[in-house]
Amino acid sequence: HLDRIAEVDPAVHAFLHVDTERALNAARAVDEDIAAGREAASPLAGVPIAVKDVLTMEGAPTTCGSRILEGWQPPYDSTVVRKLLAAGMVILGKTNMDEFAMGSSTENSAFGTTRNPWDLDRIPGGSGGGSSAALAAFEAPLAIGTDTGGSIRQPGSVTGTVGVKPTYGTVSRYGLVAFSSSLDQAGPCARTVEDAALLHEVIAGHDPMDSTSIDVPVPPVVAAVREGKTGDLSGVRVGIVTELGGEGYQEGVLSAFHEAVEQLRALGAEIVEVSCPSFTLALPAYYLIAPSEASSNLARFDAMRYGLRTGDDATRSAEEVMSMTREAGFGAEVKRRIMLGTYALSAGYYDAYYGSAQKVRTLITRDFESAFQTADVLISPTTPTTAFRIGERVDDPMAMYRADLCTIPSNMAGNAALSVPCGLAEGLPVGLQIMSPALQDHRGYRVAAAYE
Ligand code: GLN
Numbered sequence: 001h002l003d004r005i006a007e008v009d010p011a012v013h014a015f016l017h018v019d020t021e022r023a024l025n026a027a028r029a030v031d032e033d034i035a036a037g038r039e040a041a042s043p044l045a046g047v048p049i050a051v052k053d054v055l056t057m058e059g060a061p062t063t064c065g066s067r068i069l070e071g072w073q074p075p076y077d078s079t080v081v082r083k084l085l086a087a088g089m090v091i092l093g094k095t096n097m098d099e100f101a102m103g104s105s106t107e108n109s110a111f112g113t114t115r116n117p118w119d120l121d122r123i124p125g126g127s128g129g130g131s132s133a134a135l136a137a138f139e140a141p142l143a144i145g146t147d148t149g150g151s152i153r154q155p156g157s158v159t160g161t162v163g164v165k166p167t168y169g170t171v172s173r174y175g176l177v178a179f180s181s182s183l184d185q186a187g188p189c190a191r192t193v194e195d196a197a198l199l200h201e202v203i204a205g206h207d208p209m210d211s212t213s214i215d216v217p218v219p220p221v222v223a224a225v226r227e228g229k230t231g232d233l234s235g236v237r238v239g240i241v242t243e244l245g246g247e248g249y250q251e252g253v254l255s256a257f258h259e260a261v262e263q264l265r266a267l268g269a270e271i272v273e274v275s276c277p278s279f280t281l282a283l284p285a286y287y288l289i290a291p292s293e294a295s296s297n298l299a300r301f302d303a304m305r306y307g308l309r310t311g312d313d314a315t316r317s318a319e320e321v322m323s324m325t326r327e328a329g330f331g332a333e334v335k336r337r338i339m340l341g342t343y344a345l346s347a348g349y350y351d352a353y354y355g356s357a358q359k360v361r362t363l364i365t366r367d368f369e370s371a372f373q374t375a376d377v378l379i380s381p382t383t384p385t386t387a388f389r390i391g392e393r394v395d396d397p398m399a400m401y402r403a404d405l406c407t408i409p410s411n412m413a414g415n416a417a418l419s420v421p422c423g424l425a426e427g428l429p430v431g432l433q434i435m436s437p438a439l440q441d442h443r444g445y446r447v448a449a450a451y452e
Contacts, residue, residue, distance in 0.1 A: 001138075002018070005018055013113070013114050014050070014114050014137060015093045015094065016063060016096050017053070017093045022091065026090040029088075033088070041088035043198055048089070048090045048142070049089050050092050050144070051080075051095065052097055052145050053095060053096065054146055057074070059073065064177050065097040065108070065111060065127075066330065068308045071308070072306050077175060079175055080144060080186050084202065095128070095134055096111065096130030096133075098151075099333065099334050100294070101128075102179065102294070102337055103127050104150070104151075104154055104403035105123035105124075105388075105403075106126045106127065106129030108127075114129040114130045114133045116136070117137040119387065125156070125158040126151060126154070128189070129159075132155035132158075136161055142195060143189040144186060145189045146184055146185065148180050148184045148290060149290060149407060150383070152187050152419075153383075154383045154431075155189075156420075157433075161421065162188075162193055162196045164416075165407075167219070167441055168183075168411075169414065170218065179290070179297065180289065180297070181297065182289070183290060194222075198222060200441070201218055205218055221441055221442050221445045225445050228445065228451075232268055237377075238378075239273070239274040239371055239378045240261065240271065240272070241279065243275065248405075250386060250425060251425075252424075253381050253384060255425070256423040257379075257422065260423070260432045261379070264379075264451060269447070276367035276368065278364045281363070282412055285360035285361055286408045286412065290337070292345050293341070294337045301330075302325075303321050304318070310325045310327075310329070311324035344357075368409070377443050378434075379432060379435070383431065387428055406433055409435075410435050415436060415437055416438065416441035417434065417444065418445070419431040432451070
C-alpha cells in the first residue's frame with residue numbers, strides 16, 4: 001500500500017500525511033507476533049488503514065484541512081485511533097478533507113483538492129473525500145471517516161465504495177475535532193460491506209471520555225453481514241422514502257436506484273412506500289444547527305492555544321492577533337458558517353432561527369419513528385447526482401449543500417445509515433442509502449450484505 005500511495009497519490013492527493021516509518025514498524029510488530037505464535041489482537045491485525053485528518057493521533061499532525069492548525073501536533077490519541085492501534089491495525093497516514101469537515105467535495109481543504117480516482121477531473125465527495133478516494137484508488141483497504149451531514153456516505157457513493165454512519169453515541173468522539181457536536185459521528189469506510197462491519201466492531205463501544213457515548217452493547221453488525229450473505233431478505237420490510245427522489249435528481253441515479261429496488265424485491269424483501277414530510281425541511285434546519293454549533297466550537301482557535309499565530313509583535317493587542325490569525329487561518333466556507341451560526345444564535349434571532357430548526361429536528365425524528373413502524377429499513381439514493389466536476393459548484397454554496405439532501409435526516413435523528421455501491425450512471429458510481437433506527441445498525445448491514 002505504501003508503494004501504491006507513492007505511485008498514485010501525487011495525482012489523487014488522498015493523503016495529507018503518510019507515516020512510512022510508523023506503518024512499517026506497526027506491520028513488523030504484527031509479523032513478530034505471528035512468528036512467535038502469539039494470538040492476533042483482532043481479525044484486522046496487520047491490515048493497513050487511513051484516518052481522516054480530523055481525528056487526533058499522537059506524534060503526527062492533525063490539520064482538519066485548515067491553515068489554522070498547521071504545525072499543530074496533538075498530545076494524545078483519539079479513542080478511535082487508540083482502538084485501531086489496540087486491534088493491531090497499521091495506520092498509513094491522515095487523509096484530506098474539507099476544512100473542519102465543512103463541504104461535499106474536499107475543495108474546501110486548505111491543502112488542495114482530492115481527485116476522484118474514477119475521473120481525476122471530478123470531486124471525490126466530501127468532507128471525507130480523502131478517505132474514500134484512498135479506498136477507490138487501492139491506496140488503503142480501509143479508512144475512517146466522520147459524518148455530520150453525509151461526509152462518510154456521500155464520498156462513499158461517488159467513489160463506488162461503502163460508507164457507514166453508525167448510530168450517534170456508539171463511536172467515541174473523544175479526539176474528534178468538533179464541527180457540530182450533536183451531529184458528528186465517526187465511522188467505517190471500506191470496499192465491501194463485510195470489511196466495514198469488521199472495522200465497525202473495532203471502533204464502536206462505550207467510552208467514559210465522551211459524555212455523549214452510550215453505554216450499550218455494540219450492535220451485532222458482523223453477524224448481520226453473515227446473515228445477509230445468505231441472500232434471503234424474506235420478511236424484511238424495505239421502505240422507499242417518497243420525499244427523497246424525483247425532481248432535482250439525476251436520471252441515471254434514479255434508474256440505478258429503481259434497479260436496486262427490484263433487486264431487493266427479488267431477494268424477498270417486501271417493498272413499501274413511506275412518507276416523511278419533514279425531510280424536506282432537513283437541509284435548511286441543518287444549515288442553522290450545524291453552523292450554530294460550529295461557531296461555538298471554532299471559538300477555541302484563538303491564536304493562543306493551537307497552531308497558527310499571525311501578527312504577533314509587541315505593537316498588537318491579543319485581540320488584534322486573534323482577529324488577524326482567524327482572518328488568515330480560516331477559509332471562506334468556515335467563515336461563512338461562523339457568520340451564519342453567530343447570527344442564528346444572537347439574542348434577537350435565536351427563537352426564529354435556531355429555535356425553529358430544533359423543532360424541525362424533532363419533527364424529523366418523529367417522521368422516522370412513524371416510518372419505522374411500517375418498514376424495518378428505509379432506502380433512498382445516497383446523493384442526488386454522481387461526482388460533479390471540480391470547480392463546478394464552488395461559487396454556488398446552495399448547490400454544494402444539496403449534495404446532502406438525503407443523508408442529513410439520519411444525522412438529525414441520530415440514526416444509523418450507510419451507503420453501498422449500486423451500479424453506474426454514465427460510467428460513474430451511484431450509491432444506495434440504507435437507513436436504520438438508532439442502535440439497529442445491524443439491520444442496514446444485513447440488507448446491504450444481501451444486496452451487494
Ligand atoms: N456537506 C455537509 C456540510 O458541509 C456535511 C459535512 C459532514 O458531514 N461533515 O456540512
